[in-house]
Structure formats: structure tokens, C-alpha cells
Amino acid sequence: MTTRLLINGRARDVDVEPHRTLLEVLRDTLGIFDAKEGCNEGVCGACTVLLDGRPVSSCLVLAVATRGKPITTVRGLERDGDLHPLQDAFLRHGAVQCGFCTPGMLLTAYAFVEAHPHPDRAAIREALEGNLCRCTGYTKIVDAVEDYARNRCG
């Protein structure tokens, strides 16, 4: 069945079987590898995308159910080809190691700061609980999100 997906502001008409997850369609049908598959059971957060601005595990969402709703992957954060300030904060703070969790982590953090512009470290940690990272130990990720939130509000 042809379904119109709105990915990073672009409409894509895709022939989708009704049982396919959004993650499968992004990766296997469209060749968009921005979301990673870490567990395929909604635990690790590596496949996080924003659906209507809210972070979801794309391995748990059926692609047809997203019809017409805006989907944002990490590339959708970029502005005119420049890194988003949150991406830049991750770089400056060394919050990236293997990088497999990074796209999901960025999207969860972005949506959180949009909704909570003045978070403290404990609140940032609560918000990122659903995104596993095995490399960094999280300290630098929290540093980066804290710094981004602070600068965002000037």
C-alpha cells in the first residue's frame, strides 16, 4: 500500500506492507540509515526519531501509522547544511565515541530541551534514561546537553 511519509520536511511516497516498522522502512526501503537498530524491542533508543516532535522508538512504530505526520531524523536537525548547536555541543564536549547511540541521543535531548528550556543535570539524566550508551558513561553527554540548553536561552 502506498503511504506518504513526511521525512525531514520532504514527502516520500513509499509502498509499505502494513506490518513494516518505521525503522524497517527507513533503513531497508528508503536507505535512510540515520536511525540505528540496537535491539529491535524498544529498549535501547538507538532507533529514536521524532514523530510530531516527540521521540519514539521507530522499531516499535508501524510505518503506515505515521502517515502524514512529520518525522525528523538526526539529519533533520541540521540548518542550511550547518550543524545544529546541539550537535556542535556534542562535538565540543567529546560526547561521541562509537556514535551508534548518538543520533537517537541527539533527538531525545533536542525534544527534551524544546519542552524544558532550563533543565538541571538530574532532569537531563531522567530525560535520557531511555537512550543507552555503552561507551561514554554519559557524563560528557549530560555536559553537552546542559551547555546547549544554557546557550540556547542566552
Add this chain to the structure above:
Amino acid sequence: MRMIEGGHGFAGDPRAVGGVGGHIGAPHSVVGQRVVRHDARDKVQAATAYAGDWAMPGMLHGVVVRSPYPSARIRGIDTTKAAAMRGVACVLTARDVPRNTLMTDVPGQTTTVGPLRAKLHVLAEDRVRHQGEPVALVAAETLEQARDAADAVEVDYEPRPGVFDAEQALAPDAPKVHDEGNLLAHWRIARGDVDAAFAGAAVVVEGEYRTQFVDSAYLEPETGVAWIDSDGVITIRLSTQVIEHFRDVADVLDVPQNRVRVIGAYLGGGFGGKEDVTVEVYLGLLAVKTGRPVKMVWTRQESLLARAKRHPYRLRYRTAAAKTGEILAQDVELLGDSGAYAYLSALVLLYSTVTACGPYRVPAARVQARVAYTNNPPTSAMRGFGAMQTVFGYESQMDRVARALGLPPADVRKANALRRGDTLPVGQVIETHCALPELIDRAWAGLGAPTPPRAPHAKVGRGLACNLQPYGRIVWLHDWASAWVGFEMDGSLVVRCGCPDVGGGQASSLCQIAAEVLGVPIDRISVHIADSALTPLAGTTTASRQLYMSGNATLKASGELREQILGVAAKLLETSVADVDLAGGEVRAADGRTMPLRQVLAACARMGVPRSHLAVYHAPAGEPVDLTKGSGKIFPDYTFGCHAVELEVDTETGRVRLLKHVAAHDVGRAINPMSVEGQIEGGAVQGLGYAMMEEVVLEDGINLTTSFASYLIPTTVDVPDVEAIVLESGEGLGPFGARGIGEPPIGPPAAAVANAIEDATGARVTRLPMTPERVARALRLLT
């Protein structure tokens, strides 16, 4: 959360370059800087092509058929039904594998067990020895078709009695996992008069400790794509720490080794779990059989089910000390569970044996270490490689000695700390600076003011633990790494090195080293890594060795190239080589004249002077030693560290809340302080996972923790911020005096937590992980 300390006060030359040579500018302009890694820039944009982000036209999907039984005889396999299913390209069993049996020699084995020739089958033949053991392979047009066909492979199993515990495996009547018997390896150290030392001790502390199976749990499961490239070269692009496994693939396929090429993608984590062969042999078999590209992605459940784990240990310690806290002797007995196959167990056990007494002077030591086959999942390399389990033993003992004598635990450790010139029980002399006393002081002070308890039944405590971790491979393995560095005509630079990048910044560090030596801005450097056909081989990204080994190779290649270029530049400027320098992408003479690099490179071309250099770095080598005679060097060098933790114990529930974690390591030289801190912070948190929550739960060989919902690793809310303290003694054997830091930070946390729990409550936890239930038992809230 960062603190960088200079190396003042240390005896070593801070600019020592490990004897490799090459001009080292001072002060360093790139080395030591918080450089933003090129791979990180890619990763925040999802621009990195991981192994799974790769597809080929006409690609098949491969699936492994795995044994549901931990111990069974295979009476027969019928693939007829599966092979006839729609979309199925092939179904392979052991008889389709050209060389199904792999034999591994473990060098240096000097025990009653005899020279180790461990056997491993690519696909099971007449027996399966652990749940999840590969039995057959399927390739089909779609993943669903491959999975359906895998389910349709009919294997006739006859379940057999198994053995699921290392102690039981060594009982005389235990079921034999392999015909040769269940004792896989046995290492021993005997040094000094242990019995006399115990007889004369003021205090003797005995303890038994148990550690658990844990999983590497990298976020990217095992993944790869294979295809047949031009001239029939079997090409496999995958997530691996060891591209040299192209040789294993060739052996299994019975083709010349130069007909297999392995391309290592940037990894989504490794931690030792991608050191052994994973998907590459299966991909090679399927690609050759079908002549088509094949992709194989193991599911998380499959990875947790069947991939090699960290060895669980039983550790028995008897420690003799004088009234002053001086350690007089250690009597240590270690027993590890190898699971069903040898993999790297004998070497993991050697690391445990060598490190069993910790970073301390121990004049008399007896260490008996054994590892046994069971029908559990295989165990093999994981960050720390056997030098981790022992920290829980020796550092729990150090605290108990201090407590028994009424001395501060920090003081007892400082009094016994190794110094340059001291000899480890194995007979290796420590040849570099050991900063343990300073690390202890800094870590302990880093905890700052005590946190008040949150409730009357909450108790706050503090603990510390030190460790030593070898970096670089065992000296009798004659380790080497090579790197190629060359200028393009426009003055941009290319680095080629066979080093896989597991996410620790391995490739980026090589760029920093080349940039430093050759005066090229780092954004003018491209680095090509991990291709067994096109990059000079650099060995495994394991054993905390890549910065040390590939770093030294890159330093050497860059230094030689610098001499070549400066020789030409000096002629062009009619001055001496000593009066020209490379900086800012140009040549600068002492008298202020400059010349564009491009011009010098053009002259090189005219004069026939190469614009590139290939260098090989050989690590210090040695011969296998008889450990019991205690006469030799085992490892090139060690990295020392100390972690301090503060935590709160709920004395009504046994729940532990981690409050502060300070982790101090002497890294020799921080090439990129941001990456070094990242290793320390991440290693500490993996160590806290080991301490608090992680456990592969097995019931008679059946894995009950095959999802991330049941195998729990730390999330953001389980751990505190980690404060990394980076000491730079300049004493390492790596480039610019760097030491390895990949593995060391995972060692101390578990013991530091156990020591802090005792500090808070008086109760000692001796079994990992220290779940609320185990802490409650130690507090006698449960019986």
C-alpha cells in the same frame, strides 16, 4: 568534569617518545589538544557507514541456525525442506564447509595440561556444547525468507547431560565437554617462602569472591556484508576489532589468504566482544556458495544468547600482612569458567595470574589459576581481559587488611605501592614510573566534602580501589604494527593504517600524531583505516594497544617522512636541515624565509625523493617463560589507576545509590585529553554496571537474559557523573610517552563500591553484581 595535570615531579622525560624517534616539536601544537575527532563530526550527522548501513545490489540475507540445547548429540540434519522454500539460495551444514575444524595454538602454555591445541568447529558436527552454537546457515532473498527457512532446518538432537559450573566440571565424574577433559588451562606462580611469611604475619585475611558472566553489550550487534570482488577476491565489510581474521576466513574456505579481503567499518562498540571471529566466516561461506553479496546482522537476542561473555571467577585469597600494613604474602586460587570452547580463555587466565596480587610489592606469592570447560556460553576477551576480575579480589583484601590492622586503607595501599625497579610476583621488573600514591591522594581528595545521608536509615560510605592493567600484547607474541604516511601534491596528507576504530578515537589520534610531527593542520589530513588489502596491517584493536602500537608506527613513519621532506627543503633554501622546520602547512627556515609545501613536494617529485613513508613498529619482544620459575617479562608495560567512590546504602532495603565517582589514571601522555577522559568515564561506568547490575543469568546452560529488558546495563539514572583525573607522567611506551587507557578504567569500580559499602555499613559483599538482594543479605536483612 575534567582535570589535566602536568607531569612535573616525575623522573622521566615528559617528551620521551618510546625510543621510536622522529622530531618532536615542543611545546606540542596538536598533541595534547582537545581535538574534535573527524569521526565524531560524521557521527553527529549519521554520516558514518557502519557495517549495517551497507547494502549491495542483489544482496541475499544470511541467518545462522543455532542449537536450542546446551549439550546434545546431533543424530542428523535434514535441510531438504528448508532448501526448497521460496527465496532460499542455499542451506549449509558442517559438511559444506571446506575446513570445518579450526585449531588454535596457545603459545607459552607451561602447565601439566600440556601444549594447548584447542578445537573449534565452524558449524557443529556431531555435538553441540552450548545453547546458541551455530549448526547451519541459510541465505535467502529476504530476511523473512531466510528466518523461515532457518526454522525449517530439521536437526535431530539427542540431549546429553551437561556441566554448568567450573567447579563441578573439574570433578572426576563430570560429563566431558571435550574428549581431552574439562581442565583447559592451568597457570601457576610461586615466589618466595609463602608459608614462612604466613607464619610470621601479624594478620592473615582470608576471603572468597565470586564474579559473574557479563556481556560486552555494544549497541551495534555483530554485522557484515560479503561479496565476491574482481579477480575472485572474497571481500567482507564488517564490524570487527581484528581485520587479520581474513586469514581465518581463507583457512575455512580453503583458499589462499590473499584471496580474502576484510574491510573494517567504524564500529558501534567492541569492548573485546568483536575480537574473535563473528560473522565473517559465515558470510564468506555464503558468498562463495551463492556467488552473490550476502548480508548478516545478528539480532540483539542472538548476540546476548550466543556471543562470548566475560569469564565468571571464583577467587580465593589469603593475605599475610605485618603490623605496619606491609603485605608479606598472597596465596591466591583462581577458577574461571571457559564455557564450551577455548577461544582466548588461556590467555585471559594468564592476565589474571600475572595481576592477581595487584599493583603492590608482594615478596612471597603463590598463585594457582585454572579455567575449565562447561556447557555454558563461551567466554573470551572483554575489556580488562582477566586483569579485571582479580581487582575485586585483591582490592577487597587490601581494605580488609587495613580494617584488621586499624589503618587507613589509602595508607596501606600507598605503603605497598609498586615503584620503579620492583618485581612483580611473575618476575617482571617494573621499568617505568608507578604514580600510585599520587593517584590515590588525588582520587580520594576528589570526593570533596561528604554528602549527608538522606534518611535516618541511609548510611553514606566511601571506598577506593587501585589497579594495574597491561597494555600491549604479551611480549612473546612479538607484536608489531605498521603505518603509511604520505603527502599529496597539494600538501594535504594521507595516513593509512590497518587499525580498526572501535569508537575510542583510534584513527583520529593517528592524525594528531602525524599533524604534530609534520606541521600539517589536522583538517588537511585524511586517514584510511582497517582494510586488509589496502592499509598496512596494524594488528588488533584490543589489549589497549592501538595508540601504543599504531601510534608508534605513525610517529615513526611521520618522522622519517619529515626527514625526507626537510632534506629537500634545505637544499632548495640552501641551508642545513637543522635550520628548516615544517609548520602551518609550509616550510619555515630559521632566518624567517618560508616556502610553500607544494613547491617542496614538486621538487621531491623532480629529485626522485619519495613523498611517503611506510614504517613498522616492533614492540619489545621476549620468549615464553616458565611462570613458576618467575623469571621474566610478560607484558611491555602497565597502566596504573585509582578510583574513589561515595555511595549511600539504604539499610532497610539494601539498595545502593551511587553519589560520586572519581577515576584517576596515569596515562603517560594524553594525545587527545577529551578522548582519554571519555575512556576513563566510559570504562568507569561499565565497571559500575559490573559492580551493581549486570549479569548473564544461566539456568543449566539456558540463557535467561537474552534481551536488553532483562540484561540490564547502566542508564543515565543508574550512575553519577564520573570525574576523570588524568595524570601525565610521560612514562609510557607509546608515542610522546603515552600509555594505553582503553581497558584500565573498567577494573577498579566493583572493588571500590564493595569497600564503600563496608565503610558505610560494616557489611562486606563478596559476590557480583551487588544487587539490593545481595547487599540485604550482607546486612543480614535476608537469610
